[in-house]
Amino acid sequence: MALMWNRPIEWDADEWRKLAACKDTEPDLFFPVGTTGLAIDQIEAAKQVCYKCEVIEPCLDFAIATNQESGIWGGTSEEERHHLRKVWLATQYQSNHTDNTQSHQ
Numbered sequence: 001m002a003l004m005w006n007r008p009i010e011w012d013a014d015e016w017r018k019l020a021a022c023k024d025t026e027p028d029l030f031f032p033v034g035t036t037g038l039a040i041d042q043i044e045a046a047k048q049v050c051y052k053c054e055v056i057e058p059c060l061d062f063a064i065a066t067n068q069e070s071g072i073w074g075g076t077s078e079e080e081r082h083h084l085r086k087v088w089l090a091t092q093y094q095s096n097h098t099d100n101t102q103s104h105q
């Protein structure tokens with residue numbers, strides 16, 4: 001999956017949400033309780049919906065940039081997004097630091 005981590009937050013959330021494959025599914029499917037037992041099957045079922053969703057990339061971008069800690073977003077679990085968000089924050093920090101360094105020269 002190719003994600004555009006440096007993309008500025010310029011998307012219209014309402015626009016991509018209109019195309020969400022999950023909009024007509026049971027919301028509880030995307031918010032499993034826990035990460036063991038039945039929740040494992042629920043997480044996998046939600047991800048399968050995401051993998052067929054045409055807005056998986058903007059959905060994940062949104063979830064990372066807005067720190068959606070709960071549920072399945074863009075085909076990722078809470079734990080997976082936690083790691084991705086760390087990478088995203090580091091990239092944002094590096095980008096901002098580089099910009100500030102260049103503006104002081």
Ligand code: SF4
Nearest residue numbers: 020022050053059074
């Ligand atoms: S990627 Fe998954 S959570 Fe995001 S809009 Fe599509 S189906 Fe819903």
